[in-house]
Amino acid sequence: xxxxxxxxxxxxxxxxxxxxxxxxxxxxxxxxxxxxxxxxxxxxxxxxxxxxxxxxxxxxxxxxxxxxxxxxxxxxxxxxxxxxxxxxxxxxxxxxxxxxxxxxxxxxxxxxxxxxxxxxxxxxxxxxxxxxxxxxxxxxxxxxxxxxxxxxxxxxxxxxxxxxxxxxxxxxxxxxxxxxxxxxxxxxxxxxxxxxxxxxxxxxxxxxxxxxxxxxxxxxxxxxxxxxxxxxxxxxxxxxxxxxxxxxxxxxxxxxxxxxxxxxxx
Amino acid sequence: xxxxxxxxxxxxxxxxxxxxxxxxxxxxxxxxxxxxxxxxxxxxxxxxxxxxxxxxxxxxxxxxxxxxxxxxxxxxxxxxxxxxxxxxxxxxxxxxxxxxxxxxxxxxxxxxxxxxxxxxxxxxxxxxxxxxxxxxxxxxxxxxxxxxxxxxxxxxxxxxxxxxxxxxxxxxxxxxxxxxxxxxxxxxxxxxxxxxxxxxxxxxxxxxxxxxxxxxxxxxxxxxxxxxxxxxxxxxxxxxxxxxxxxxxxxxxxxxxxxxxxxxxxxxxxxxxxxxxxxxxxxxxxxxxxxxxxxx
Numbered sequence: 001x002x003x004x005x006x007x008x009x010x011x012x013x014x015x016x017x018x019x020x021x022x023x024x025x026x027x028x029x030x031x032x033x034x035x036x037x038x039x040x041x042x043x044x045x046x047x048x049x050x051x052x053x054x055x056x057x058x059x060x061x062x063x064x065x066x067x068x069x070x071x072x073x074x075x076x077x078x079x080x081x082x083x084x085x086x087x088x089x090x091x092x093x094x095x096x097x098x099x100x101x102x103x104x105x106x107x108x109x110x111x112x113x114x115x116x117x118x119x120x121x122x123x124x125x126x127x128x129x130x131x132x133x134x135x136x137x138x139x140x141x142x143x144x145x146x147x148x149x150x151x152x153x154x155x156x157x158x159x160x161x162x163x164x165x166x167x168x169x170x171x172x173x174x175x176x177x178x179x180x181x182x183x184x185x186x187x188x189x190x191x192x193x194x195x196x197x198x199x200x201x202x203x204x205x206x207x208x209x210x211x212x213x214x215x216x217x218x219x220x221x222x223x224x225x226x227x228x229x230x231x232x233x234x235x236x237x238x239x240x241x242x243x244x245x246x247x248x249x250x251x252x253x254x255x256x257x258x259x260x261x262x263x264x265x266x
Numbered sequence: 267x268x269x270x271x272x273x274x275x276x277x278x279x280x281x282x283x284x285x286x287x288x289x290x291x292x293x294x295x296x297x298x299x300x301x302x303x304x305x306x307x308x309x310x311x312x313x314x315x316x317x318x319x320x321x322x323x324x325x326x327x328x329x330x331x332x333x334x335x336x337x338x339x340x341x342x343x344x345x346x347x348x349x350x351x352x353x354x355x356x357x358x359x360x361x362x363x364x365x366x367x368x369x370x371x372x373x374x375x376x377x378x379x380x381x382x383x384x385x386x387x388x389x390x391x392x393x394x395x396x397x398x399x400x401x402x403x404x405x406x407x408x409x410x411x412x413x414x415x416x417x418x419x420x421x422x423x424x425x426x427x428x429x430x431x432x433x434x435x436x437x438x439x440x441x442x443x444x445x446x447x448x449x450x451x452x453x454x455x456x457x458x459x460x461x462x463x464x465x466x467x468x469x470x471x472x473x474x475x476x477x478x479x480x481x482x483x484x485x486x487x488x489x490x491x492x493x494x495x496x497x498x499x500x501x502x503x504x505x506x507x508x509x510x511x512x513x514x515x516x517x518x519x520x521x522x523x524x525x526x527x528x529x530x531x532x533x534x535x536x537x538x539x540x541x542x543x544x545x546x547x548x549x550x551x552x553x554x555x556x557x558x559x560x561x562x
Contacts, residue, residue, distance in 0.1 A: 051380060056323050094380060095387035105316045129470055139471035142464035154298050157460050158305070160470060164477065 026083045041078050042071075045093060049074045052097050062117065066101060073100030118162065120229075124149055125159035127227055216251040223248060284347040284358075285450060289442040292337060292344040292361065297329040299441070299461045300346050306454035311350050317411050321355065324388040327381035328359035328405040336363035336403065354390075355409045362402040426497040426513050429548050438501035438508060446495030448488065455498060456480045459509075462502050468560045476507070476558055479539045483511060483554070486532045490518045492551045499553075505560040510546075512553030519545040519552065 022044070028037035049070040057066040077096035081089050128148050132140040140148070145156045219237060222228045230248070234241040286303055290296040301322050308318040325346070332344045345360040385392050389407040396403055426444070443458060445451040456477040463473045484496070492513040501508035514522070523533035523545075536543045536556065543556035 048380065052384070055327070055384060056319065058323075058326075090380065091383050091386075094383040098384065098387045102316060102320070105319065139469035141467050141469050142473070143467065145470065153464055154301070154461075157298075157302070157457075157464055160460065160473065161305075161457060164474065 022089060023083045026078075026081060026089070029078070030081075030083075038078060042074065045074055045078070045089070046071070048090065048093060049097055052094065053101070056098055056101050066104070069101050069104045070097050073097035076100065118158065121149075121151065121155055122159040122162040123227075123229065125151075125156055126163050130227070216247055219244060219247055220251050283446065284349040284356075285446055286346075286348040286454060287442070287444040288344075288346040290344045290346070291439060291441075292333045292342050292363075293439075294330075294333050295465060296344060296441070297326055297333065299458050300325060300329055302457035302461045303346075303348065303443070303454050306457045307348060307350060307450065309453045310450055311352060311355075311411070313355075313411055317409070320388045321357070321409055324385045324392075324407055324409075325357050325359065327384045328357075328407065331381050331405070332359060332361040332363070336361035338363070352411055355411050357407045357409070359405045359407075360397070360402065362397070364401040426493070426495075427549075428497070428499045428510055428512065428553060429546070438503045441500045441502070443498045443500065444495055445498075448484065448491055448494065448496040451484045451496045451498075452481060455484060455496075459500075459507075462500060462507055463558070466502050466507055466560055467505055468507075468558075472558075472561055475539050479535060479558070482532060482535055486522060487511065487514060487554075490514050490522055506541075507558045508555070509558070510553045510555045512548055513551035514545075514554060516547070516550060516552050522554070 022041075025037045025041050025044075028034040029041065050067060053063060053067045053070045057063065073096050074093060077089070077093040080096070081092050083089075125145055128145055129140060132144065132148065142153055142156050142160075145151070146153045149156070151159075215237070219233055222233045222236065223230070228236070230241050230244045234244045237244070239247075286307060288300060288303060290299065304322055304325060305318065307313075308321070313321070329344060329346065336342060336344075340363075342361060342363050345358075347358040347360070349356040349358075382394075385405065385407060388409075390410040391408040393406045394403065395406060441462070443455070445454055459476055459480050460473050463476050468476065487496070492515050497512055499510040499512075523536070524531060539558070540556045541559040541561075543554065545552050546555050
């Protein structure tokens, strides 16, 4: 249980302290504006922010980024907590800290896009798959990938899902007139050509690339044919990684729309 | 985030038929399968990632509670029911142990357990209910979602009794999954299956094959299911998955497994990808039983 270490810390008494002790610190901060008391409170409840970050942000942004957001939430909770109401600080702080992280996700466009962390992991997993298969002669297990990339098993499974979802869209596309529910790529899988999917992806892209600007085409090619990272592409094309990310997203949305048209027209 | 609501009961499980039922052992690694099922559902009902993250976090806390505390270190069932009726989404996490209840009552003052405050903060409403007759506890959670309703109501209860499994693999861990409508299975089953296949040391290629097979099975069994829901019984041992799907209309095996006009078909795919498969009688219907080995 990844969360257990944090829980253990909490149980060890860092937070428990004594309630009177904690209330005393709150009084010193809120009544007397004693900054040392506020700092002591932050230190005392930091394990809570850490634990919530780990639980709520398990598959998302880099841990340290999110921990900063959680710490901000903790500060807000410390400043707003009213000890005279008789509730433990913790039950007030948990929703405040979670609310802060939630707002951060909303503000950073999480609600609309696949989180950046997840995208980057999918790419890493795909590259590692190819690399390990090349070295050992067979596809790795999830555990091997997890160990190789220092990810947890679930992150690898989610990444595989994301890769598959992307490739399925492309694979489904060049079979107009087929029944959408039929396994369009079914009859071909099971053949020995492991690179089949990539070839197919290439064909799909080629058939629709006319609709996309030359620069977008180049970026797509670097990203999916040459397996370059967004940062590497940015260096080669001479734009920022953010721009690459934006262009890729737009191109992919366009591709998806184009390749889905036959299905929606039916 | 957690406004006070009128204290009406969250009736999930009592009046409405859930869309997904999972029966698992209370093991830490099974919580992953619950999250995979939630992700599959999220895809169908168009939950946004923030909503899914809230849902995942709260349900994980409830499941972890069962894993860590419900049975005092012993093994016991962990049941999860998911009912999607946008704009509400209800999840019930149930155990038959005695461990959670006292923790629930003292949650306010138990700094060690932040699971329950997290559930309270993330769910629109949450209830902790002792089963009557006990022992056991239900954590009932309701989430508000912005997603439009996209699923039809399940028509019938999800129950289906598979005949007893042959006992040649006594070490297998058994899991049950029921999904309605069966179209939902297309995004839920492959995900749950990949979680299990990872545990059974399948390679990523083999996992992709298992997912493809699951997807094909679901699309091909649409018209052949005896009910509006799909039940899947799963056994996992190191390097082997046992699956049974049902209930299928009796006597339709030919239709299910036979070749299509172009020579392909489920039978051919099973020949290539499964290590064994058979149609077996189950009461008045049939089930498709298949084995997938890790291979190399």
